[in-house]
Amino acid sequence: QKEVEQNSGPLSVPEGAIASLNCTYSDRGSQSFFWYRQYSGKSPELIMFIYSNGDKEDGRFTAQLNKASQYVSLLIRDSQPSDSATYLCAVTPFGGYQKVTFGTGTKLQVIP
Amino acid sequence: DAGVIQSPRHEVTEMGQEVTLRCKPISGHDYLFWYRQTMMRGLELLIYFNNNVPIDDSGMPEDRFSAKMPNASFSTLKIQPSEPRDSAVYFCASSFLGDSSYEQYFGPGTRLTVT
Numbered sequence: 001q002k003e004v005e006q007n008s009g010p011l012s013v014p015e016g017a018i019a020s021l022n023c024t025y026s027d028r029g030s031q032s033f034f035w036y037r038q039y040s041g042k043s044p045e046l047i048m049f050i051y052s053n054g055d056k057e058d059g060r061f062t063a064q065l066n067k068a069s070q071y072v073s074l075l076i077r078d079s080q081p082s083d084s085a086t087y088l089c090a091v092t093p094f095g096g097y098q099k100v101t102f103g104t105g106t107k108l109q110v111i112p
Numbered sequence: 113d114a115g116v117i118q119s120p121r122h123e124v125t126e127m128g129q130e131v132t133l134r135c136k137p138i139s140g141h142d143y144l145f146w147y148r149q150t151m152m153r154g155l156e157l158l159i160y161f162n163n164n165v166p167i168d169d170s171g172m173p174e175d176r177f178s179a180k181m182p183n184a185s186f187s188t189l190k191i192q193p194s195e196p197r198d199s200a201v202y203f204c205a206s207s208f209l210g211d212s213s214y215e216q217y218f219g220p221g222t223r224l225t226v227t
Contacts, residue, residue: 032214034214042220043203043218043219043220043221044155044203044218045218046213046215046216049213049214049215088154088155092214097214098143098145098160098162098167098207098214099157099160099168100145100157100216101157102154102155102156102157103154104153104154104155105154105155
């Protein structure tokens, strides 16, 4: 079982719709959760982080964490073609904020 | 700030040759990370340093790989001898402990092709 699992996609959504990206992790003691966005040929960049159960909103982005189900999600409201990218879920172990394990990513395509 | 700087951006070499990748982290950052990204395995952490000291090298695939950080502004990842399966994009990233988001700032990457 992979430590961090994501559906590789591609996930296709029409412009203006809500994109829902999901991630599960195997280590129940995981402490910190991140979503990085990676455009094709570019390097990853952080868009959201969440440490506690529940929802965290930042503009059009909402991260959701459910530690009991070992599940993290990212919602993108009013999706734009510029949101088309690969989204990487990342997790750190208990006590290790720096040692990050990445999922293989979900490719999102926003259709104009 | 110029961000994390990596060189070279592209490297093509023949099997058996030594390859050295270079990284300059963001000034003031105290953590430095080396990652490898492939289509099959995604983004994998190879090694990370804190204040120039290697903390965890459990991701280094084998003895052919070595990394050093002689000072706060420079790190190298060396592969000797290189093999075709080492072909990947290698990213360097840096972060600092005082950042509550623990964000890692990635360099542009080095695309390595071993023929």
